[in-house]
Amino acid sequence: VIPAMPEVVKNAKIAVIKRKLDVVKTEFDSQIRISNPADIQKFLDQEEKILIDYLKIFKDLGVNMIVNNQDISDKFGAYLAKEGIVAIKNLGDSDIKAVTKATGAKKVADLHSLSEEDLGFAEKIKFEKLADNDYVLFSGCKNPKSVSILLKGGLEKILDSAEITLHDVLSVVAKVMDTETVVAGGGAIYIELGKRLRDYANQISGKEQLAVNAFAIALEEIPKTLIKNAGLDEIENMTELRAAHKTDNEKWFGIDTMTNKIEDNFKKGIVEPAALVNHVIKAGSELASLILRVDRIISAKGSKLPGL
Incomplete structure (x- = not known):
């Protein structure tokens, strides 16, 4: 979310959520009339309290990694970085599914219902830049149901050939595991x-x-x-x-x-x-x-x- 967050997280407790981590705006246009200047600070304090309450939920559960398919505000991101909590925002549905299957986490929409049983685990999470792309590498998951294989090559044709070969190999392995006959x-x-x-x-x-x-x-x-x-x-x-x-x-x-x-x-x-x-x-x-x-x-x- 912000550069101040750690690039490596060890013994990660992962919360996968689908909720915007920011002060939620109302669905309708509204106006607030303030007659006393002191009320302005109260209004700002109330907004900050909402974010602090979010942060408390994660801290109480020992969460140090947040994966979200919606937005996370820069202000809340700064709060997380201060506590040493790493977060990923606006992740696609397919990536969210891969993370949940790999780490064992459960996707939660209501933060107040988030519990220890909903959290995933990984021994190490590392943010790494490969070529022109940024990757988040989850390793040491307890019982991963989803894994990724990263192919590297100097030429695109070499990578395409390697991908086809790897696909064939995985298909053979899957067939052997399915039929158990060789x-x-x-x-x-x-x-x-x-x-x-x-x-x-x-x-x-x-x-x-x-x-x-x-x-x-x-x-x-x-x-x-x-x-x-x-x-x-x-x-x-x-x-x-x-x-x-x-x-x-x-x-x-x-x-x-x-x-x-x-x-x-x-x-x-x-x-x-x-x-x-x-x-x-x-x-x-x-x-x-x-x-x-x-x-x-x-x-x-x-x-x-x-x-x-």
Whole structure:
């Protein structure tokens, strides 16, 4: 609110309010007629008493941080700074929601109903300027339900790329936490599925066998692409990868592009959500079926009846 307030607050007790901290004006225009000059001071004293009463509420509860989505007057801000209380004013609804979820505070409109249970907590609050923007950093919250991740970069394109990557990573983590099911990454699951499909193809014959083998080859394109993108030899690594999948105990063997080795990725913690694998296989199958169906319609349209 004002520069005199501390830039760092430790063991912060946070009050989140939605009330203008100033002498409230009446909704209608009014005039006050004063016949005695002494009444002027009484009028000013009464206005000051309103602000002092506000301040007393915060002091009695030990509040040292105020977050408000409405205005705070400079006069009241000076009172707060004198008591070592920091305040933020005119905060947006989304930011207010983030603060309440992070600190555990409850938003209060009536100051007289503010209690200890409504207050939030943070071990440290720091006001910091990064580039051209001012930030308030809340850290050490007891049980935060909302967190922020600050990305820094020299170029806007780098930041955009980092944001997309981070979003993908968080989406994967959220999916894992939601489904609680993972499989080994590094192409392990696709190689194993391809192997089992080939075993099944050997038990059938005809066009169905060709279709099943084609499906197995399509699945192996995923680890093959992974190996290509890592700059490794495709034929050598794919051969080694297929050879590694001999028994059920070796079903999680995949390529580790950090070490360029084929190892048990499940033991190494290289995993991906099982739901993602299900989606890839289902979406790929539906797309292939759609292409075949469209190709059949085009072929039928281009054909001519005999004798015409």
